[in-house]
Amino acid sequence: MTSWQDAVRDVGPVALALVLLAAIAVGAGAAGGLRQGRDVGVAVARAVVQIVVVGLVLAVVLRTPALAPAYLALALAVASWTSARRLRFPRSWPLTALAIGLGAATAAAVVVGVGALEPRALQVVPFTAQLIGGAMSATTLAGRRLLDDVEGGWPLVEGWLALGATPARAVADLGRTAATRALAPALDQTRTVGLVTLPGAFVGLLLGGASPLEAARVQLLVLVGLVAAETIAVVVVTAGIGRRVVTKPQRLGS
Structure with a gap:
């Protein structure tokens, strides 16, 4: 059959x-x-x-492998737009596109570059799409958390600005906190893999007939790739927002 x-x-x-x-x-x-x-x-x-x-x-x-770049570009565009819409911050689409794209592209390039995955659409497309999805979630979490923290702690931020600090310096501590918390889900999943949960790629490969060792190999690439991609994404988005915060985020909401 x-x-x-x-x-x-x-x-x-x-x-x-x-x-x-x-x-x-x-x-x-x-x-x-x-x-x-x-x-x-x-x-x-x-x-x-x-x-x-x-x-x-x-x-x-x-x-038709020639269509793979177009598909990934579309995935990146949708992910970036979704994250930007969640942030409700003016003109944030280029920033979310940079954060998500740079994170996913860097992690995927490393994995393919060292030969851990073959440079074939069958392997590269689903792997990179997962990285884009993870980077999107992390970008949204970090950006939204930073904007909420800036709004809630505006007197402190305003004090830094009044002393002549740049916007980036004024929200630097809040940005680090937001980025760290946004990475918590990916780090927790990586720490507890196999002990608390069996992630989707692992289960999917097993159900598809792959050996446990092959499933484990691919799942490890996905998990650590997500940590790398999401770390880059949260650093980029929090730094980008930090450079542009000059008044309360609620007054900037688009």
Whole structure:
């Protein structure tokens, strides 16, 4: 039986599982008074549509490697726009694009450059896409945390500015704190891998028939690659925001 036939055969059980899981999320949320039933439904529906579309697009990209750069550029553009929208900081899209792109590109270049992954679309595209996603989350967390901390601690920042400090110096300590906290999820996942959780790449490879050692090799590349990419991203975004903070972020909100 072909993989296509296997996929068609599994649609029924997968659809049922998704419906039941979504219902559990809605029910648990209702019991806790969260009122997020509609959000869960929309999120699940969007996930289904997006995953199917991405799967079809990736099938084309992997058959036509020349399209890989265009796909990754699109992923970077969407990630950057999403992060910029979350930050609600004027003209932040170029900054988020730089933070996410530099982090993901550096980590991917190292992994491919030393031969840990072959320079083939089948390996480079999904690996780099994961780095972009992780860098996006870290960029958003670090940037939003810094802006919130600057707003909450504005008297201190304003005091630094009044003494003649540059905006970057005035928020330097807050930027370091924001960057450190944004990296906590990636570091925690790396510290506890195999002990608390089995990450997605590892499980996916095992389910796809790879050996545990091969799955572990790829998962380690993903985990440490994410730490590298996210560290670069949070340093870039906090430094970039720091240089531009001259008044309360809430007054700058776009």
